[in-house]
Amino acid sequence: MDINVRKRSQVQVVQLKGQLRLGEAVDDLQRTINESMAEGDARFVVNLSEVPMIDSSGIGVLVRFLASAKKRGGSVKLVNPSNFAQKTLRLVGVLNLFEVYEDDDQAVASFN
Amino acid sequence: MSFEAGAGAADQPGEVTNSFELRLQGEVRAIAAAADSISAKLQLLQIAEEKQVEILLAVHEALANAVVHGCKNDPSKEVRCRLEQYANGHILIVITDPGSGYSPQQLPDPTGDEHIHRDHGRGIYLIRQLMDNVLFEHNGREIRMWKY
Numbered sequence: 001m002d003i004n005v006r007k008r009s010q011v012q013v014v015q016l017k018g019q020l021r022l023g024e025a026v027d028d029l030q031r032t033i034n035e036s037m038a039e040g041d042a043r044f045v046v047n048l049s050e051v052p053m054i055d056s057s058g059i060g061v062l063v064r065f066l067a068s069a070k071k072r073g074g075s076v077k078l079v080n081p082s083n084f085a086q087k088t089l090r091l092v093g094v095l096n097l098f099e100v101y102e103d104d105d106q107a108v109a110s111f112n
Numbered sequence: 113m114s115f116e117a118g119a120g121a122a123d124q125p126g127e128v129t130n131s132f133e134l135r136l137q138g139e140v141r142a143i144a145a146a147a148d149s150i151s152a153k154l155q156l157l158q159i160a161e162e163k164q165v166e167i168l169l170a171v172h173e174a175l176a177n178a179v180v181h182g183c184k185n186d187p188s189k190e191v192r193c194r195l196e197q198y199a200n201g202h203i204l205i206v207i208t209d210p211g212s213g214y215s216p217q218q219l220p221d222p223t224g225d226e227h228i229h230r231d232h233g234r235g236i237y238l239i240r241q242l243m244d245n246v247l248f249e250h251n252g253r254e255i256r257m258w259k260y
Contacts, residue, residue: 022176023140053165055172056238060231067229084165091241092234093223 001025003032011043011108012036017050020058020085029058033065042074045107048081054088063094075099077107126199130157133194136175138183138209143175150195150205157197166242167203167259173235174207174255182209182253203259213251 001018014032019025036044044065048054054062066076077099081089089095101107132153136142150171154164175191183189189210196204220227222234240246245258 021144021172022180023144053169053172055169055176056232056234057176059234063229064231067231084169088169088238092238093228097228 001028003028005032005036008104008108009112011045011111012041013045013047013104013108015047015050019053019055020048020051020061021053021055022057026057026061030061033061033068037068037072042069042072043111044069044074044076045079045101045104046076047079047104048085049079050082051085052082054085056092059089059092059094063097066097075111077101077110079104079107125202125204128196129199130197131195133192136179136191136193137187138179138189138191139185139187140176140179142187143172143179146175146191146193147172150193153195154203157203159203163203163259167205167257170239170242170257170259171205171207173239174205174257177235177255178207178209178211181214182211184211201260205257205259206254207257208250208254211253213253216248216252 001016001020001024004015006013016029020029046062062076069076079101080103081100086095099110101110134146134149136146147168151164151168154167159167171193175193178191179185183191192208194206198204216236219236220233222228222230222237227233239257243257244260247256248254249256
């Protein structure tokens, strides 16, 4: 999985590309999150437009990510999840935990 | 002992027209390659794309369960995975691990208010949502998943 992080208006925008599933992908994302939070970041946007599949481990990371960000006074907002990723998040009942936006700009602006 | 979930059992699916079996070491890094092999087979069988992704995610969840819980991520242990296509088009996936088993009926509902914020415990629930019929055999060491 490719993980690209860039900062926009004090918001970390995390662009993911590939399947978010148990193993390297989930481990890499968790490491990225840990590093960013260790630097004090708490406002995140995660773009899921190029994530065709999320398994339960990937869902677990996103849910843990959201809880950690909120604990620090921030949040995690999702952008444009692929159809199957959105379906999967809905099936397990966690889609409603997140604010979902159509693009990065809207998601970043929502923090202001 | 077996447990059943989902819609009714497959009735008279006919003969097995295609089958495929693979074995993988009981470690997490073996899962992706095994799932990719199943994916290639589903494409070869010309299964509808929407069904393919649902089957593939269910396979991934079941393999992860077998490796992490059944094998305790021990590469000296082995997980077996079999795919069968029947004459009526139904797909059966059977995944077996060497673990001590568990009772899938005792797993809590991960969508309930008290569990929705947990970071684990959604795999079996997801399988049941994605597949049309799910059976657990041999005290949970074997899962049989149907897609109609």
